Amino acid sequence: MTLQLVVGDKRYSSWSLRAALALELAGTEYTEVIIALNKPDTAQRIAEHSPTGKVPLLKTAQGPVWDSLAIIEYLAELYPQLWPRDTYARAVARSVCAQMHSSFVGLRTHMPMDLQRNKPLAEVPADAVADIQQVCAVWAECRARFGQGGDFLFGQPSAADAFYAPVASRLRSYQVELPPEAQAYVETIYNWSAFQGWYTAAQEEDFG
Incomplete structure (x- = not known):
């Protein structure tokens, strides 16, 4: 099957x-x-x-x-290949995925994913700001410790990038100003062929 x-x-x-x-x-x-x-x-x-x-x-x-x-x-x-090869890197990748799965409620509540949006919020609530800062810190730590082999969180694309791609899209859709390292990672996601296929299809969606 x-x-x-x-x-x-x-x-x-x-x-x-x-x-x-x-x-x-x-x-x-x-x-x-x-x-x-x-x-x-x-x-x-x-x-x-x-x-x-x-x-x-x-x-x-x-x-x-x-x-x-x-x-x-x-x-x-x-x-x-969905997870990094190194044992510790793999554990950290699972950790940051679990963190995404259960955290960042403010960001997800106030900035729901909308791949057709390109407009900032009039005012970003404090809990969303705190979540954005934490997300940027997670990305920076992963890139600094494990990102030497490429432009993704653990160098090469992994499940961690699958989990954080929707976050990257939110930050782009709501025009959030980011530190240079975080902005570079958002660009990496938007240049990822796997994401581009979904993004292109999302632009064409119209369910009425």
Whole structure:
């Protein structure tokens, strides 16, 4: 069975983007089901695929895998290149992914992903500012310690970049002024071919 990824709108669904980037990193074939979010039939359509009523969901020969972090871990069992090779770097990569998974609520609340947006907020709330500063610190630490082999957080593209790509997109979409190192990483994400494919599709979306 070819893997199938069930996702939400490419314009808005940050968690779906993470799973899709992980599949691109794996380099494996998969098909895609896109479900428009916030529509009268959204819940019904998602329920046809997902036991949790949420996306993303990965359909495998063994059964469904849901939650973006679990999807990445499933894929990494088959495609180890999703994580850095070095043991400690791999542990840190998992740590920063878990941090993204459970933190930065202010940033995610006040700056939801919108890949068609190019406009700053009139005023950035304090909790979002604190989250942005913390994100920039995470990126700087990863780049300084593990980024010598390339322009991504751990040098070469990894699951960590899949997790932080939607954050980079928020910072671009809301025109946030960033330290030079953080701005360079945002550019790296936007120049990443895996992200560009999703971004291009998001620009063409119009679910009415």
